[in-house]
Amino acid sequence: MRAGANATARRRIGPQTLPEVTLSEDGEVRFLHxxxxxxQGSMIIDAPFDIELDYVQRMMAWLLFVEPDTVSKRRALQLxxxxAALTKFHFKALRMHTTAIEINPQVLAACRGWFKLPDDGPRLRVVLADAGQEIRNPAYTGNIDALQVDLYDHEAAAPVLDSPDFYADCRSVLTDExxxxxxxxxxxASYERSLQSISAAFGADAVWxxxxxxxxxxxxLAQRTAQRPTRMQLLARAEEIQSRWGLPAVKWLRIFKPVD
Structure with missing residues (x-):
């Protein structure tokens, strides 16, 4: 979760105020609170490595901008x-080297105990840390192909880290693609303010x-290097994503566009 305004946010979710994790179920789906x-997350009990929520599926739209055959050779990072839906999908379905950063040890314990998150291994690692500090670790700089940011406090009121400086840190970890x-x-949350912060860090022509x-x-979505595939190129890529990994990528194209 992340300088100036981010320091205030970190104090708000410091170790002494980390919320307690609770679970609920509706018979088919298990929820994290x-x-x-x-x-704060969910899992289909009989399909624990699928992504259940629409918005979490849309976090996978980075796949539209890379060659599918290269995906398993790439690196993913979740803040x-x-x-653990995204972490599990990158690790299990996409066969990627995957790292997640989480500040709350209770969340990690719940994911391992109730949400089928595998143990750490050669391709999977969970780091218990403040994401705003950990993302500045030089080990990540220029090495991440897919970065997902989903950082909320327990009240889900607004992103915990949302400044231009934070998004510049995010851009710094990305590879050229x-x-x-x-x-x-x-x-x-103010969507327009957040969008301005992202555009300030990445450039408006790189934001969708x-x-x-x-x-x-x-x-x-923000690209380290702006690219604007044609509609037909995106459609071909979306069809392949849908065929390979079962994500509703063709539907994405009706509701996804550049902001500039």
Missing amino acids: LGTEWI GLGS GVMTVNLFGRD AFKPTREGNTIV
Whole structure:
């Protein structure tokens, strides 16, 4: 979760105030909560490595900008573990080297105990750390192809880290073909302010966005190096993503476009 405004955010979610993790189920789906009714992640109990929520599926839109045959050779990084849906999908379905950064040890324990997150190994690692500090670790610089940012406090009110400086740190970890996807959801969040911060760090010509989900999640995508594939190129890529990995990528194209 991350300088100036980010320092205040880190104090708000420091170790002494980390919320308690709770679980709920509806029979088919298990949900992760952080001490409130707000859903922080989910898992289909009989398909634990699938991605259940629409907005989490949209976090995978970085696949539209890389050759599918190269995916397993790439590296993914998640800031915020949630219910580990993204971490598991990158590791299991995409066969990628995957790292997640999570500040709350209870979340990690819940993911290992209740959400089928595998143990750390040669291709999988979970780091218990403040993501705003850990992302500045030189080990990540220029090495990440797919970065997902989903950093919310227990009230799901606004992104915990949302400044131009933070997004510049995010850009610095990406390879030339690297892509960041961010979940911008919150009752108190300003989408336009967040979008301006992302554009300031990446350049407006490198930023794409989905329409909001019914629940209000807006996924924004930013490229380290701006590229604008044609509609036909995107469609061909989306069809292959859908065929290989079962993600609804063709539908994405109706609700996904450059912001500039």
